[in-house]
Amino acid sequence: MKIQLPLKKGTPNTQPEIEFEQLVIIGANGSGKTRFGANIEERYKKFSHRVSAQKTLSIPNFVSTKSKEVAESEFLYGSWDKNDYYKNSGWRDSRWGGNINTFLLNDYEKLMVLLHTEEYESSLNYKEKGGEKPNTKLDRIQKIWEIVLPHRRLSKKAGVIETYPTGEVEQIYNASEMSDGERVIFYLAGEVVCSPENSIIIIDEPEMHIHKSLIKILFDLIENERQDCSFVYLTHDIDFAFTRQNATKIWAKSYESTGLWDYEILDNTMPIPEQLYLEVLGSRKPIIFLEGDNSSIDYEIYEQIYFNYTLKPLGSCDKVIECVKSFNELEGFHNIQSYGIVDRDRRQIGDVINLNKKQIWVLDVAEAENLLLIENIVKALATHMGKNADEVFLQVKSNLISFFSSQLESQILLHYKELLRREYYKLSNFQSQKIDDTEIEINSLFEAINKRELYNNIKSDFETAITNNDYNTVLRLFNLKKALIPESKVCELIGIRNKEEYRKMVITLLKRKDENATILREGIDLMVIKNVT
Known part of the structure; x- marks a missing residue:
């Protein structure tokens, strides 16, 4: 998404244009973050949806459905009329009570009405026309909520949402009795799922009422659910800002006057300014x-x-x-x-x-890209694409070891070159105090390096890996950037167009936070050597 930011203090004042998928506005209380978000919403009102920090989290015990057109209009714009007045110009008064900066947003009931209306219409359409069973907005919210809160479950009935501890249906109770954290997780997921397509979703104080251990999981799932949208977060919490690792970050210093802010777009290659740590809680x-x-x-x-x-x-x-x-x-x-x-790279065990x-x-692989070819990742993606995981992996293994064999001599020499470099570096660690003695010591150390033996040892290790069909050792030894995934033919075997799509699918599966994602994370973590002795 490309937008023009609010007016920035400077000489002269400017309105920078940025392109982003996630944007984090971070600053101390009173620095103008809410007004910053409201300014973006007002200028891009036709495709933006803002969730206020000032909001009521009261869930109604029961709601009735309406026509979908009316329910959507009331949720998005506060009211409905057939002339679209509220949609086009009256939304400030209707949704925000005439004050888009400080009004207490009270739309939980409107959200629930829209969700139950969509649930009813989707089910009715499925009943009348058949086809694939609908994945409703309530279904999508329920999935997110139960992943973030695995100890609890949701139950849907006509006009009612209930919850109960996992495996204890007899303890069911109305969602209106949920804790603040449980209600806000449902609310945020609902606001995002119900936002218009390809919109800017602005969330003020996203961390409010949510335990820090759940924040990253929740917003990873939310962003993954709405990949068509761009997200703007307004926060004073640097821990939250750090969870949005790939976001563009803006430090809001102060609100100077009507329509003018003092802010700084942070350079991702530079550390966050020291002043920011002084104004907000630092990450611990x-x-x-x-x-x-x-x-x-x-x-x-x-x-x-x-x-x-x-x-x-x-x-x-x-x-x-x-x-x-x-x-x-x-x-x-x-x-x-x-x-x-x-x-x-080409480190020996002593270096590790x-x-x-x-x-x-x-x-424990030559380079990070090789992680994408470890066995459990290849099998997970093959299964996800409906392929036979064992057959796909065996073919990938065969292709990669065959390619390694064709590159054997050049790979041996690369490792040999690195080993010699390290051996020659040791020559500079002489102990002698006089130049004549130093020359003798260096010459003696140099002559002690058996260059052919070093080469033969490396060659033996490489050939043994091929003879034993040792896939893990090949991944550990094989340094050839950008070539391994194409030569393994993994994309063709599982039905993905190219390496970039393969890479994105790995990240998408990891973000799901389900059982398969846990298996993938554990498999990758095992490939990181931490305590070898």
Whole structure:
């Protein structure tokens, strides 16, 4: 979605234009975040829907259905009339009571009426015309709600929603008696599911009444449910902001005057400004530094695996190692634990052990992209696409090992080159104090390097992997960026057009937070070496 932001203080004042899928406006209380969101809503009113922080969460015990046209209009615009007055110009007065910034939004009943109306009409249409069983808006909300709150279940009846503990139907009670957290999770999911197609959904204080452990799961599911929409979040909670890892972030400093804000669009490659930490609560989660950037595959994958960590891509492996070292040296000052994850590349086991001691975790595959080809991911995607998982994996395995065999000599030499580089680096660690003695020591160390033996050992390891048909070892050894997925033929085998679609499907399955996603996360986590000795 491309929009023009509200007027930004400067010399001269400007209205930046940005393109985004998720936008987080973060700032202290009183910095003008709500007005910022209302400004966007008013300028893009024909395709936006805003959820106020000031809202009543009172669920009616029972609602009656209406015509779908009336129910939708009352939900979206506050009222209905056949001339579309409220839709076109009267929505400020009807939905927002004439004050779009501070009015207490009271639309839970309108939401429930719309949901039950759509449920009734979908069921009636299915009864009369047959076809595929409808997946109603209530069905979609129920799925999200029960994933976020796995210890509870929802029950739908005519005009009524009830809830009960999982496996204890006899303890059922009306949804009006749900806790604030349970009600707001249903409400937010409902507001998003019922928003118009391809709209901007603006949510003020999305973290309100929701336990921090549930926030990431909820909004991952909500965003995944409405991939056609763009999301704007208004928050003072930096922990929430960190859960929207790929979002464009704006620091709202202050509301200067009518229609003018002092704000800053944060550069994703730079750390969040120190002032922001002083104005809002800082994240107290442990941090994991990563290679790559916000768009790299390792960042996308780890974001779905390590929920309880703040992730920070730094670019190079050396920066990750350096930053973890520096950060942990200051742990007594900030009390935040720091870790790093780096690719295996061509590291020997001794190198992995030394990195683990420094709280650097190492992939057990050559590079992050190889994670997409581990067995349980290939099988999960094959099953998802209706293919025989075992047959697909066996063919992928055969294709990849065959391709590895064709690249054997070049791969051996790459590993050999890296091993020699490390051996030669050791020559600089001489102990002698005089140049004559130093030359003797270096020459002695150099002559002690058996270059042919190093090569033969690497060659033997590679050939053994092929002889044993050892797929996991091949993934650990095989460094050839962007080639492995195409050469494995996995996309053709499961019916996906290209590598990018394959990658997106992996992330989508991980975001679902169901049993299959748990299996995928655990499988990937096992490929990260953390405590080898």
